[in-house]
Amino acid sequence: MRKILSGVLVIAVSAVTLGSVRGVSEAGTSSALRWEACPADVASPDLECTTVRVPLDYRSPEGRQIDIAVSRLPSKDPSQRRGVLLTNPGGPGGGGLSYPGLLVNPVFPEPLPQSVRDRYDVIGFDPRGVGHSAPVTCDYTPEQIARLNLPYPGNPADVLKDAEIAETIARQCASSETAGMLPYITTANTARDMDRIREALGEPKISYLGASYGTYLGAVYTTLFPSRSDRIVLDSNxxxxxxxxxxxxxxxxxxxxxxxxxxxxxxxxxxYGLGVTPEQVRAKYFELAARLEKTPVQGIDGSLFRGATFDLLYTDVGFTTLAAIWQALDTGRPVPPAPPPGNPDNSLSSRLHVLCGDSSWPRSVRGYQRDVALYRMKYPLIGAAAANIGPCAFWPAPIERPVRIGDRGPSNVLMVQNLRDPGTPLAGARELRKAFGDRARMVTADQGGHGAYGLFARNTCVNDTVTTFLTTGQRPHRDVACAAAPGK
Structure with missing residues (x-):
């Protein structure tokens, strides 16, 4: 569930039954993949890339085809190699071609262990509609991009204005040059693409490591293709x-x-001068938000301030940056600009295609106005933004029913979850754990942040449990509660 971070503030994301398309990739034929150098924007010299052809519409597998860009970090130990580990870093709207290289980058405190790298070819891919995989567009304007994902309405009139903007964006998506792809950029179809990747790689099964939105993608894959799922790890659910x-x-x-x-x-x-007690820091948040709403500073209003604060709560590493930004805004110092965010039109567009194409959203503007008022009181930090209206309220109805996650299939799912995750709160993880039943075990860590395994996560209890599962297949007999890592 990664968001596109504010370029100003951040320094440094007709219905078809499932049975009619389940297993459609069995009709395909394997072919030798041609591995070559990756595109120039994939900054990892150890990766090699290829493409896999898949149907745009799996109901018509012989119809229009699109190319899915795939990367590989090969295992260097044939004696230990088990198979392939497909990965997804989250989103929707985020590319995954560079992700294997990111996972093993030694700049992070906890890169993917060598024992896991030896067991698997680590596979990344740009999901359909993203990056190098038939990218979609909604022809976002700079003004629309600047609003990002969490515009904060101050009153019912703001919700009405946001509804007009959202409806305009939805119309742009439905009339863009890629509008013909709009019904088919969904999680279920990306899961089917994953099985085509498996087939093209010549593997009977795949293991999987998915974070954030990637947990839902993994859950859908192992629901649609349970017999082809090996070891499934879902992080931040x-x-x-x-x-x-x-x-x-x-x-x-x-x-x-x-x-x-x-x-x-x-x-x-x-x-930082933000207060000497947590209560004073919280009060400073509301003071700054109100001040910036009345008088924006360097183009930063209250809505952008709230959204950027939310973004930088994803990791503890972001705390120093966030505190420095607050300090600069509080004292009138300049806030250094962030580097350009890549292709925000494609990221935001493909994100919308998935959000709106996976499920139906409420359509009543008055209903959103009521929710905004309720959430402003119940969750004052950012509740009004989370309850606000967006383009999904004006999207065409999905052509496929949502995939129902259930307990049918092998017991091969390991979920890991921080207790205080801003992007994918524990409540959702508990619901997914219940839906999986005995298929899953869940490991929780008594700490905050988005991402419990590897990279920034230094929780030995979580990391060892996941690594053991990926390398040996041994999974806890029951759910596990890990204490916070030292210093958390």
Missing amino acids: LGPGGYDHTAFQRLALGMEQRFPDFAKFAAANPQ
């Missing part, structure tokens, strides 16, 4: 409905649960 209307509203809950971690950090570092 959405509920069984995926990134639907409920999940979006839960961002408000996630921020409320996570914010106290930052408030403690800021209070313990008085050099």
Whole structure:
């Protein structure tokens, strides 16, 4: 569930039954893949890339085909190699071609262990509609891009204005040069693409490591193709409905649960001048938001301030940047600009295609106005933004029913989850765990942030459990509760 971060503030994301398309990739034929150098924007010299042809519409497998860009970090130990580990970093709207290289980058505190690299060819791919895989567009304007994903309405009139903007964006998506792809950029179809990748690689099964939105993608894959699923790891989990209307509203809950971690950090570092107690830091948040709403600074209004604060709660590493931004805004110092965010039109467009194409969203503007008023009171940090209207309210109805995650299939799913995750709160993870039944075990960590395994996560309990599962297949007999890592 990664968001596109504010370019100003951040320094450094007719219905078809499932049975009619389940297993359609069995009709395909394997062919030798041609591995070559990756595109120039894939900054990892150890990766090699190829493309896999897949149907745009799996109901018509012989119809229009699109290319899915795939990357590979090969195992260098044939004696230990088990198979392939497909990966997804989250989104929707995020590319995954570079992700294997990111996972093993030694710049991170906890890169993917060598024992896992030896067992698998680590596979990345840009999901359909994203990056190098038939990218879609909604012809976003710079003004629309600047609003990003969490515009904060101050009153019912703002919701009405946001509805007009959202309807315009939905019309742009439906009339763009890629509009013919709009019904087919969905999680279920991306899962089917994954099985075509498996087939093209000549593998009987795939293992999988998915984070954030990638947990829903993995859950859908192992539901559609349970017999082809080997070891499935889902990190920072959405509920069984995926990134639907409920999940979006839960961002408000996630921020409320996570914010106290930052408030403690800021209070313990008085050099930032944000308060000497967590309560004072929280008060400073509302003071700055109100001040910026009346008088924006360097183009930063209250809505952008709230959204950027939410973004930088995803990791503890972001706390120092966030505190410095608050300090600059509070004292009138300049806020250094962030580097360009790549292709925001494609990221935002493909994100919308998945969010709106996976499930139906409410369409009543008055209903959103009521929700905004309720969430502003219940979750004052960012609740009004999480409950606000968006383009999905004006999207064509999905052509396929949502995939129902259930307990049919092998017991080969390991879920990992921080207790205070702003982007995918614990409530959704618990619902997914219940839906999986005995198929899954869940490991929770008593800490905050988005991402419990590897990279920034230094929780030995979580990391060892996941690595053991990926390398040996041994999974806990019951759910596990891990204490916070030292210093958390």
